[in-house]
Amino acid sequence: MSLARARAGIDQRKLREIQERYARSTAGYSKYADVDRWLRLSRECVQDLQLHRAPPQRVLDLGCGGGFFLLLLQSLGHDALGLDTDRVPLYGELTQLFGVQRIIWRIKPREPLPTFDQQFDWITAFSVAFNVDAGDRPWDVPEWDFFLRDLQRHLAPSGKIYFALNPNTGGKFYTRQVRDLFLQRGAEIERERIFFRNGLRL
Numbered sequence: 262m263s264l265a266r267a268r269a270g271i272d273q274r275k276l277r278e279i280q281e282r283y284a285r286s287t288a289g290y291s292k293y294a295d296v297d298r299w300l301r302l303s304r305e306c307v308q309d310l311q312l313h314r315a316p317p318q319r320v321l322d323l324g325c326g327g328g329f330f331l332l333l334l335q336s337l338g339h340d341a342l343g344l345d346t347d348r349v350p351l352y353g354e355l356t357q358l359f360g361v362q363r364i365i366w367r368i369k370p371r372e373p374l375p376t377f378d379q380q381f382d383w384i385t386a387f388s389v390a391f392n393v394d395a396g397d398r399p400w401d402v403p404e405w406d407f408f409l410r411d412l413q414r415h416l417a418p419s420g421k422i423y424f425a426l427n428p429n430t431g432g433k434f435y436t437r438q439v440r441d442l443f444l445q446r447g448a449e450i451e452r453e454r455i456f457f458r459n460g461l462r463l
């Protein structure tokens with residue numbers, strides 16, 4: 262899968278200006294200014310999900326960050342919407358540069374997502390970081406259960422959900438109880454990858 266179409270839509274002058282501004286930044290997120298590297302990594306996500314071979318899909322990407330995955334989906338003809346907080350200005354600058362759609366929203370435990378004017382064929386989240394509460398504790402079964410039930414409202418019939426989790430401070434992706442919940446709800450689990458290929462079993 263070539264990145265040429267995605268790259269072609271990027272205003273290189275504006276990109277260089279952003280990169281120069283973040284070149285000396287010590288903030289961890291400044292790594293996302295290296296657009297080419299993150300596009301290549303996001304391409305692997307697209308390919309893993311076979312979205313480079315799929316007819317147009319409606320995709321909601323939670324915690325979309327700089328919008329690399331969204332840009333690739335858009336370049337493939339999919340209808341992609343991101344959701345993220347506005348805490349990191351670089352993400353806003355990149356999503357604007359890429360011309361991808363993003364809504365500003367903070368996911369909170371046991372609070373529903375906003376209303377969307379459509380359902381989605383895919384709900385994705387890569388390097389998930391929303392699954393911690395205000396005290397920095399990872400979500401447990403009740404929070405995940407609420408969240409999954411809420412996602413169901415936004416999923417089209419035959420829709421799929423895919424998460425790639427980040428490890429918690431102990432280096433684990435989930436507790437045994439959370440893993441059991443994912444399995445009960447129909448997930449295939451491979452390390453950090455949680456895939457509800459046939460939607461949710463509720």
Ligand SMILES: C[S@@+](CC[C@H](N)C(=O)[O-])C[C@H]1O[C@@H](n2cnc3c(N)ncnc32)[C@H](O)[C@@H]1O
Pocket residue numbers: 323324325326327329344345346348349352366367368369386387388389390391392
């Ligand atoms: C590690 S970054 C991953 C970004 C992107 N998914 C990627 O793989 O390049 C985690 C993202 O989740 C977002 N995020 C963290 N907590 C969130 C929350 N409670 N609600 C929405 N987004 C959140 C962050 O702003 C950030 O963009």
